[in-house]
Amino acid sequence: MASTIKREQNLDKLFSIITFSAAFLVLAIIVSIFISLFRESLTAIDAFGFFGFVSSTAWDPVRENFGAATTLYGTLITTLLALAMAVPVALGIAVFITELCPKVLKPIFGTAIELLAAIPSIIYGMWGLFTFAPLMGEYVEPLLQRVFEPIPIIGQLFTGVPLGIDILTTSIILSIMITPFISSIVHDTFALTPVQLKESAYGIGATRWEVIKDVVVPHAKTGIFGSIIIAMGRALGETMAVAFVLGNKHEIATSLFDASATITVTLANEFTEADTDLYLSSLFYLALILLGMNFLLLAIAKTFLARKAKS
Amino acid sequence: MIKGRLQLEQTAFCYLAVTSLGFDTVNRMINVVTLKQKIRHSSPRYSSISHLFNSPFITLKHPLFILCAKIIRYGGNIMKKQLFVLALLLLLPISSFAGSTVNGAGASFPYPVYSGWAFKYQKDTGIKINYQSIGSGGGVRQISNRTVDFGASDAPVKPDDLKAKGLLQFPAIIGGVVPIVNIKGIGSAQLNLTGDVMSRIFLGKITNWSDPEIVELNPGLKLPDANISVIQRSDGSGTTAIFTNYLAEISKDWLAIVGAGKSVKWPVGIGGKGNEGVSNYVKRIKNSIGYVEFAYAKQNKLADVVLQNWAGEYVSASFDSFKAAAAGAKWEQSKGYYLWLINAPGKASWPIAGASFILLAKDRNDSSRQAIKFYNWAFDNGDEMATRLVYVPLPQNLKDDIRSYWKANGL
Numbered sequence: 001m002a003s004t005i006k007r008e009q010n011l012d013k014l015f016s017i018i019t020f021s022a023a024f025l026v027l028a029i030i031v032s033i034f035i036s037l038f039r040e041s042l043t044a045i046d047a048f049g050f051f052g053f054v055s056s057t058a059w060d061p062v063r064e065n066f067g068a069a070t071t072l073y074g075t076l077i078t079t080l081l082a083l084a085m086a087v088p089v090a091l092g093i094a095v096f097i098t099e100l101c102p103k104v105l106k107p108i109f110g111t112a113i114e115l116l117a118a119i120p121s122i123i124y125g126m127w128g129l130f131t132f133a134p135l136m137g138e139y140v141e142p143l144l145q146r147v148f149e150p151i152p153i154i155g156q157l158f159t160g161v162p163l164g165i166d167i168l169t170t171s172i173i174l175s176i177m178i179t180p181f182i183s184s185i186v187h188d189t190f191a192l193t194p195v196q197l198k199e200s201a202y203g204i205g206a207t208r209w210e211v212i213k214d215v216v217v218p219h220a221k222t223g224i225f226g227s228i229i230i231a232m233g234r235a236l237g238e239t240m241a242v243a244f245v246l247g248n249k250h251e252i253a254t255s256l257f258d259a260s261a262t263i264t265v266t267l268a269n270e271f272t273e274a275d276t277d278l279y280l281s282s283l284f285y286l287a288l289i290l291l292g293m294n295f296l297l298l299a300i301a302k303t304f305l306a307r308k309a310k311s
Numbered sequence: 312m313i314k315g316r317l318q319l320e321q322t323a324f325c326y327l328a329v330t331s332l333g334f335d336t337v338n339r340m341i342n343v344v345t346l347k348q349k350i351r352h353s354s355p356r357y358s359s360i361s362h363l364f365n366s367p368f369i370t371l372k373h374p375l376f377i378l379c380a381k382i383i384r385y386g387g388n389i390m391k392k393q394l395f396v397l398a399l400l401l402l403l404p405i406s407s408f409a410g411s412t413v414n415g416a417g418a419s420f421p422y423p424v425y426s427g428w429a430f431k432y433q434k435d436t437g438i439k440i441n442y443q444s445i446g447s448g449g450g451v452r453q454i455s456n457r458t459v460d461f462g463a464s465d466a467p468v469k470p471d472d473l474k475a476k477g478l479l480q481f482p483a484i485i486g487g488v489v490p491i492v493n494i495k496g497i498g499s500a501q502l503n504l505t506g507d508v509m510s511r512i513f514l515g516k517i518t519n520w521s522d523p524e525i526v527e528l529n530p531g532l533k534l535p536d537a538n539i540s541v542i543q544r545s546d547g548s549g550t551t552a553i554f555t556n557y558l559a560e561i562s563k564d565w566l567a568i569v570g571a572g573k574s575v576k577w578p579v580g581i582g583g584k585g586n587e588g589v590s591n592y593v594k595r596i597k598n599s600i601g602y603v604e605f606a607y608a609k610q611n612k613l614a615d616v617v618l619q620n621w622a623g624e625y626v627s628a629s630f631d632s633f634k635a636a637a638a639g640a641k642w643e644q645s646k647g648y649y650l651w652l653i654n655a656p657g658k659a660s661w662p663i664a665g666a667s668f669i670l671l672a673k674d675r676n677d678s679s680r681q682a683i684k685f686y687n688w689a690f691d692n693g694d695e696m697a698t699r700l701v702y703v704p705l706p707q708n709l710k711d712d713i714r715s716y717w718k719a720n721g722l
Contacts, residue, residue: 061547062570134595163540163596165581248545248582259581269584272446273547273573
């Protein structure tokens with residue numbers, strides 16, 4: 001009897017050790033990636049420092065003068081624009097599917113959204129390059145330019161030659177890519193709204209719009225926020241699709257029709273042929289900054305969610 | 312030691328196969344294997360059971376095989392047959408990885424021709440060349456670290472670096488760069504440009520196709536009054552290195568403002584990823600100019616530009632003009648053939664050519680000999696395939712020179 005108990009206890013111990021080491025592995029991988037990125041970027045850190053690197057718009061492989069400002073800017077601007085376009089659409093989709101959609105159509109829309117998330121990014125890139133960018137360059141962007149360019153201040157965003165290979169096209173493609181992430185998570189959290197809450201709102205005479213606005217959405221706030229963070233992470237790290245349609249130019253763009261470059265695209269483009277130590281190290285440094293940025297973003301999201309959960 | 316172990320495994324395999332299935336069944340299965348190999352490689356490699364047991368096919372130390380073997384050995388009788396069939400089927404696709412292998416890595420530009428040669432070489436000699444196109448930078452790094460038998464680079468490694476890293480270098484194939492344009496009404500080999508005018512287009516100093524300097528070079532050609540869109544390669548590449556080296560050679564401004572390298576800070580224009588990216592942008596964007604590899608331009612029938620060469624003649628990109636450039640150049644063994652094949656002397660020479668180089672480790676004679684054996688074979692038998700893949704083979708005088716270089720280095 002005693003031996004059986006002992007054996008069970010040992011098994012328990014063994015099990016917890018196994019699961020612990022599985023969890024620990026994740027931590028170890030993350031830390032080792034951080035360490036190796038840091039070690040590889042030491043040469044660049046020595047040469048440019050942190051603020052010097054982040055604020056410098058130079059990217060000149062010939063003279064070995066590197067800075068992260070242009071790519072950082074490109075990464076952030078495309079991500080923010082993509083979020084600005086994707087969030088409203090994704091929320092609309094989620095609201096429609098959970099609250100308004102006829103039951104028959106629900107699985108159809110739901111599956112379609114999930115399929116959209118399953119498309120590999122290279123396919124978005126090819127579709128973007130061969131189909132979407134020409135459409136943008138020939139029809140959409142000239143139209144936008146005609147309408148908006150005469151307006152002062154805003155007009156600045158629509159200057160330049162609309163080629164379809166630019167920030168606007170990239171942001172739209174990115175927004176299509178991240179929409180399913182947001183909408184499927186938000187849809188799940190919407191579905192978690194207690195029926196009693198909704199029923200009582202309807203009971204006191206609220207309209208459907210009021211129920212959605214005042215009950216469902218506030219209840220799902222953390223879910224919405226979390227989904228946006230996840231989507232942002234994906235947009236920040238997106239490489240292949242962006243490489244095809246952004247034009248890969250190391251410059252601070254002031255117009256939506258300008259080409260730009262992001263960190264991941266720069267890495268993908270230049271890593272294989274980076275032949276000097278400082279060049280390679282600068283690319284590692286860019287990767288480190290991106291990883292740090294993602295990490296920071298996640299940390300902010302986590303603390304926000306934790307505070308939310310407390311209150 | 313390894314060999315002994317492999318033989319042990321072979322025997323084990325023999326034993327397992329025959330005891331569990333019987334001789335006939337195995338022989339029949341080998342027929343199936345042979346048929347499959349025939350379809351895949353167009354020449355049979357295993358024609359009978361004795362072949363199989365003597366061939367590299369069963370020298371595999373694939374963990375799956377070992378696992379299956381163990382199960383068959385210790386497992387129940389009933390499952391033996393099925394398991395063996397399963398093991399054999401699983402091993403089929405990996406069978407081609409067996410045999411002696413020479414590993415190379417580097418430039419992506421010559422990858423199609425090297426892998427084409429490798430395929431034929433393996434058929435002729437049974438030696439497998441495993442070439443991975445990881446990029447020139449990676450090729451130089453890997454041979455410097457001695458992790459491959461040979462490295463390949465589109466840009467020649469400087470003599471000092473060769474010495475410091477203990478490397479030998481020789482050219483293996485010629486390629487080059489062709490400027491392409493998309494202007495309405497202008498087809499292949501119609502637009503004339505000089506290196507100087509082209510450098511100023513890529514500097515953003517000449518911005519309109521009807522600029523008097525361009526018009527002057529093209530009497531009788533109708534040029535539009537339109538802005539020039541400049542397209543370049545966004546990813547680091549040997550193509551860009553050759554092109555920018557040419558512009559830097561021609562134009563002092565270019566050298567001072569931009570310089571030369573695999574990736575540079577372009578003053579104007581947008582960047583496409585790879586040859587296909589550049590050519591796609593050029594095709595789509597009206598009044599644009601870009602540059603791609605010769606093979607790519609040729610295969611896709613892009614509108615290429617006629618350039619003024621070293622002798623002042625206007626030449627278009629062709630096999631002949633590339634060969635002329637390679638034949639006229641001053642290669643020097645002492646420098647490890649360090650040479651940019653740009654603005655090469657000769658009346659018929661195309662001005663923006665370049666060789667793709669092979670790098671060998673000086674201190675690893677066995678590996679280097681294996682690699683040289685392959686390239687020696689390719690120099691003799693590979694010209695036709697290279698031409699078919701739109702690469703320019705080395706001229707005979709250069710091949711002979713390289714052979715003497717090998718000899719001089721004791722290989």
